[in-house]
Amino acid sequence: MLLHTILLCSVLSANAYKLLVVFPIPSKSHGILGEGFVTHLLKAGHEVTYVTPILIKESPGLQQIDVSENARVLSPEIFDVSKVLTKELNLQDYELWSVVMTEILNITFNSDNVQRLLNDKDEKFDAVIVEWLFTELGAGLSAIFNCPLIWSSSMSPHTYVTSLVNEHLNPAYTPTLLSTKFSFDFWDRALNLWTYLKIWNHKRQFADKETKVYEEVFGPAAALRGQKLPAFDEVRYNASLMFGNSHVSVAETIALPQNYKDIGGYHIKRNVDPLPQNLQQIMDNSRDGVIYFSLGSLLQPQKMPIKMKRDLLNYFSALKQTVIWKLGENLTDVPKNVHLFSWAPQQSILAHPNCVLFITHAGLLSILEAIYFGVPIIGLPFFADQFVNIERAVAKGFAKRLDFSYNSPVELNEAIKEILSNTSYRDRAKDWSSIYHDKLVSPEKELVFWVEHVIKTRGAKHLRSIALATEWYKKYYMDLLACSLLSIIVLSLALCKLLPVFKNNKKKTD
Structure with a gap:
């Protein structure tokens, strides 16, 4: 019996891999995505070392590395909605985010906890999974541990991630990750190209x-192992796979390489947690439906001007529906049909059959959850991909977009009435939900399969796009253009030389 048990354990552990999962962004939404990877990989029997600023529940096979000290980079002032109103903040500034994210990763990798990991010569991994967000510094981990690199993108496919595994997308029909419009008429295409x-x-x-940061962070660890640190450009384009947090139900269909895999919705629980008793009673008793209002985990809606909050409450009070507002503060004289919370279980609320509308900041996780449960939305985008996320939802017919302004309470009231009175929004949400659920395998199974496939095939080189091995001048036929121009020049010069000769011969003949 003991021998059989040992043999069984050996067989079961033979396919267990050791994985390094790095989700360093100190944001709850990014923590949810990282936790999704960890949860599914642990369930598949693998060991996971998880680098995160947001620790999760301990589990067998899990080692966590706390990098919460990097949270000081994301100042709360960055997400003050009152400064968005007054135009003091431009949250669509790519330069701002690239500097912020580079500093977050710099602090993350220079933390004592990560340095101990990097400098442990006995530490080995079968693959490293790193979240991409405005920087590729995390690619250095694969060089140090000499293992395949797998990127994870929290957004729909965009040119700055596809170019890491294939090539740039065409700006004539694909927006950037910071685009604010989705239509591509003449001027929008010109603006999109200029942004690119x-x-x-x-x-x-x-x-x-x-x-410089890459060399300072990973150079000493490489030297300790007797390795020569590869050039940064070499490792950043050396990924075996790119996971994307999207699905055709929330994004446009574009050509993607074999090693780009969309697994949007892998973070959604198949069996949602039960609602707390107070919320369960509120939702069960709301016969006219529930409107859920949340601007996510980073934005600070409590910093709205008090007049705006009062105006919103006044409009909400006139609705037949119940409003659950994740505001983050308590207010006095709140209407009976409005309930304020500092935290709310979003998936559990959206899953309830009485939830008829979701007012959101249009983060991609929220839109994916709305589609998963078939709930129409009103989007109030603030930064990053939120603008183009809601534009896509509007184009698909299950959403309305509002730009945040002092007039938002009036516009929101009108948008609520429009969506609740027009059944097409809910019908389209249900249609797209059906499309989302009609798939061969679940996204979590895809996630585990492709991670294992990369390891089994020692880097999945067979999936890599030939575009990365093709020089830029060949892609754009610059060599052919140069030859054509040279031929034209040579021919023109020859004609210039021969033409006088022909003229002289003609004169002599005459």
Whole structure:
């Protein structure tokens, strides 16, 4: 019996891999995505070392590395909605985010906890999974541990991640990650191209800074192992796979390489947690439906001007529906049909059959959850991909977009009436929900399969796009253009030389 048990354990552990999962952004939404990877990989029997600023529940096979000290970079002032109103903040500034995220990763990798990991010569991993967000510094981990690199992107496919595993997307029909519009008429296409070029130029100018941080962070660890640290450009384009947090139900369909895998919705629990008793009673008793209002985990809606909050409460009071508002503060004289919370279990609320509308900041996790449960939305985007997320939802017919302004209470009231009175929004949400659920395998199974596939095939080189091995001048036929121009020049010069000869011969003949 003992021998059989030992043999069984050996067989079960033979396919267990050791994985390094790095989600360093000190934001609850990014923590949810990181936790999704950890949970599914642990369930599949693998060992996981998780680098995170937001620790999760301990579990067998899990080692966590706390990097919460990097949270000081994300100042609460960055997400003050009152400063968005007064235009003091421009949260669509690519340069701002690239500097902020580079500093977050710099602090993360220089923390004592991570340095101990990097400097442990006996530590080995079968693969490293790193979240991409405005910087590729995390790629250095694969060089140190000499294992395959897997990127994870929290957004729908955009040119700055596809170019890491294939090539840039065409700006004529694909927005950037910081676009604020989705339509592509003449001027929008011109603006989109200008944004592409501006960001590309910034990345080129910022490359020296990133390279310096890369060498300072990973150089000593490589030397300790007797390795030569590869060039930064070599490791950042050496990924075996890119996971994307999207699905065709919330994004447009574009051509993607074989090693880009969309697994949007993998963070959603298949069996949602039961609602707390007070919320369960509120939702069960709301016969006319529930409107859920949340601006996510980073934004600070409590810093709205008091008049705006009062106006919103006044409009909500006239509704037949119950409003659950994740505001983060208590107010006096709150209408009976409005309930304020500092925290709310979003998935459990959206899953309830009485939830008829979701007012959101249009983060991609929220939109994916709305589609998963078939709930129409009103989007109030503030930064990053939120603008284009809600534009896509509007184009698909299950959402309305409002730009945050002093007039938002009036506009929101009108948008609520429009969506609740027009059944097409809910019908389209249900249609797209059906499309989302109609798939061969669940996203969590895809996640585990492709991680294991990368390891089993020693880096999945067979999936890598030939585009990365093709020089830029060949992609754009610059060599052919040069040859054509040279031929034209040579021919023109020859004609210039021969033409006088022909003329002289003609004169002699005459």
